[in-house]
Amino acid sequence: MRIAMLAPRASVRGPLPKHTPLLVDALRRLGCEVEQLPWGRRVEGERLPAKVLGRARDVAFARRAVVRGGFPVVVVKTAHDWLTLTRDLALVCLLPRSKVVVLQFHGSQSTRLIAPGSRAFKRVTAALLARADGVLVLSREERAEWQAFNPGSQVSVVRNPRPALSEGTVAERRPVDGRKTILCVARLMTTKGVFELVRALPLVQEAVSCRLVLAGDGPEDARLRELVTDLGVADSVELPGYVEGAELVGLYRSADVFALPTSHNEGFPTVILEAMETGLPIVTTPLRGPADHLVEGTHALFVPPHDPQALAVGLARILTDTDLSRRLGDANRKKVREFDADRVAEEYLAALEAIVGNADTRS
Numbered sequence: 001m002r003i004a005m006l007a008p009r010a011s012v013r014g015p016l017p018k019h020t021p022l023l024v025d026a027l028r029r030l031g032c033e034v035e036q037l038p039w040g041r042r043v044e045g046e047r048l049p050a051k052v053l054g055r056a057r058d059v060a061f062a063r064r065a066v067v068r069g070g071f072p073v074v075v076v077k078t079a080h081d082w083l084t085l086t087r088d089l090a091l092v093c094l095l096p097r098s099k100v101v102v103l104q105f106h107g108s109q110s111t112r113l114i115a116p117g118s119r120a121f122k123r124v125t126a127a128l129l130a131r132a133d134g135v136l137v138l139s140r141e142e143r144a145e146w147q148a149f150n151p152g153s154q155v156s157v158v159r160n161p162r163p164a165l166s167e168g169t170v171a172e173r174r175p176v177d178g179r180k181t182i183l184c185v186a187r188l189m190t191t192k193g194v195f196e197l198v199r200a201l202p203l204v205q206e207a208v209s210c211r212l213v214l215a216g217d218g219p220e221d222a223r224l225r226e227l228v229t230d231l232g233v234a235d236s237v238e239l240p241g242y243v244e245g246a247e248l249v250g251l252y253r254s255a256d257v258f259a260l261p262t263s264h265n266e267g268f269p270t271v272i273l274e275a276m277e278t279g280l281p282i283v284t285t286p287l288r289g290p291a292d293h294l295v296e297g298t299h300a301l302f303v304p305p306h307d308p309q310a311l312a313v314g315l316a317r318i319l320t321d322t323d324l325s326r327r328l329g330d331a332n333r334k335k336v337r338e339f340d341a342d343r344v345a346e347e348y349l350a351a352l353e354a355i356v357g358n359a360d361t362r363s
Contacts, residue, residue, distance in 0.1 A: 001032045001352065004071035006039035006062055006078075006091075013044055013242060015270035016077060016106060018163040026161065026345030035069060037062050039077065055087040063094050073100045073356060075136075080108035080265070085124050092131040100359045102352060103128070104136040104158070107266035110145035122149070129153050134355030136348075138267020139288035154358055156351040157292075161341035162273040165249050179236075180210040180319045183255035183280070185248070185271040186262070188218030193261030193285070195220070196308045198227050201236060203312035208319045211236045215243045215251055252278040256325070257318045259283045263305035268293060276336040281328035283314040293338075299331050 007020040024034045039058055041051065066074055074095065078084050092101050112118050113125060126149075129135070134154040137143050146155045182204070186192040194214055201212050214224070214237065221239070228237045243251060252258075258275035261284065268289025275282055282300035284290050294300040301314040318325050 001073060001349065001356070002071050003027065003032055003034045003073045003075055003352070004037055004062075004066045004069060005034055005075045006037045006058075008040040008077070009038045009042060011043070012041055013244075015160070015163075019160045019270060020077065022161040022163065022341040023345060023348065026341040027349060029342065030345055030349055032349065035065070035071065037065050051083060055083065056090075059087060059091045059094065062091060066095060066099065072098070073102065073352060075102045075104060075352070077104045077106060080105050080110075080125075082121070082124075085121075085128060089124065089128045089131070092128065100134075100356050101132045102134045102136060102355055103132050105142070105267075106138065106160075107264070108137060108142055108146070109265050110137075110142045110149065111265070113149040114145050126150060133359040134351075136351060139292050141288045141291065142267065154355055156354065158348050158351055159339055159344045160268065160270065160273075161344040162277060162336055162339040163270065165252065165274055165277055178209070180208055180256045181254055182210055182212045182257055182259055182315055182319075183215070183251055183275075184213070184259050185215045185243070185251070185274070186218075186260060186269075188214070188216050188220045188224055189264070190220060191262065191264035192216075192218075193259075193263065193305065193311075194224055195227060196261050196306060196311055197259055198224065198231065198233065198237065199308035200312040200315065201233050202231060203309065204315045204319065205233075205236065207316040210256075210315075210319060211238065213238045213240070213251060213255070215240050215248070217242045248274075252280065255280055257281050257283060257315060259311070259315060261285055261303060261305060261307075261311050263287065273336055273339055276332035279329040279333045281318045281325045282332065283311065283318065293335070299328060299335055301328075 005024060008016045010017045024036050027034050042054055076088055078088055113122055129150050135146055136156055136158045137146065140157055143155045143157050146153060184197055186194060188194055197212060204210055228234050252274060258280040260269060260272060272282060283303060284300055285305045286302040296302050301318065303310040303314045
């Protein structure tokens with residue numbers, strides 16, 4: 001199969017630049033010809049005019065590359081908001097109808113599609129689906145919502161490959177100043193549950209001496225720091241900003257539990273895979289990808305979103321139960337192997353082949 005894959009540039013932050021090359025290489029090992037084309041922001045912190053101009057250039061470049069390269073299959077790795085919708089719709093309308101277009105949503109607002117309101121958003125989404133041959137999502141929950149919105153769409157669930165944190169498997173963690181460490185690696189925004197983590201910390205500290213490391217940057221950085229000060233936990237919260245490479249590996253190694261109480265529109269967060277590779281027990285919400293791949297009490301403890309008290313109970317339970325922590329961590333080291341690139345690529349290629357087969361039948 002010859003595939004043009006549109007994906008974010010390696011120069012930007014986020015999980016896609018980490019795992020897309022792994023998928024591309026694995027598909028090539030399966031005999032596919034894959035060309036990765038740049039799609040999306042060029043640098044962090046782009047202003048709106050630069051975004052609009054940049055996306056227009058991306059559309060023009062991608063169309064030329066697809067047509068000149070004669071790629072019959074086009075995979076668009078994308079998000080699901082107004083800017084990406086209009087960009088993706090422009091591309092699919094400009095591509096020859098003979099191309100098989102597959103949209104892969106790395107997190108989508110599928111719940112919005114089946115809720116009242118948002119008529120304009122739904123219309124543009126429907127227009128995009130009308131020109132696409134298939135949709136790939138990262139959770140069964142999203143697939144059900146997309147199919148409820150547009151029963152005629154072919155929607156498949158795929159997985160992202162796990163990026164390696166280091167050469168070899170990271171297995172051991174070193175203690176930090178005698179206190180237990182709760183780690184969260186996330187963009188600092190309300191839907192990632194970072195405010196709930198800060199509010200839960202004093203409750204956890206009633207049961208065990210611990211600290212919280214919130215690694216990431218984002219729009220809520222200042223407000224989050226204010227909350228830390230207001231709650232009097234500044235000596236127990238570390239906000240190192242965006243972290244990558246060896247420094248990120250060090251954070252995972254020094255943690256005792258990984259927490260991501262997210263309510264964000266995402267599939268299966270890459271940071272959870274990284275925590276699993278490190279052998280960390282996990283506390284997260286039973287939404288989308290985590291609900292598909294993690295088993296309560298085996299790989300993680302699930303807590304409802306927006307509930308600091310329940311979050312505190314889950315964290316304290318892991319931090320005070322050595323046997324539970326070890327069992328969850330060991331299970332996660334084994335589970336994460338299911339996300340090896342070659343295994344993921346086989347399933348991914350099967351999904352693409354099914355979409356291409358249906359497109360050929362309709363044509």
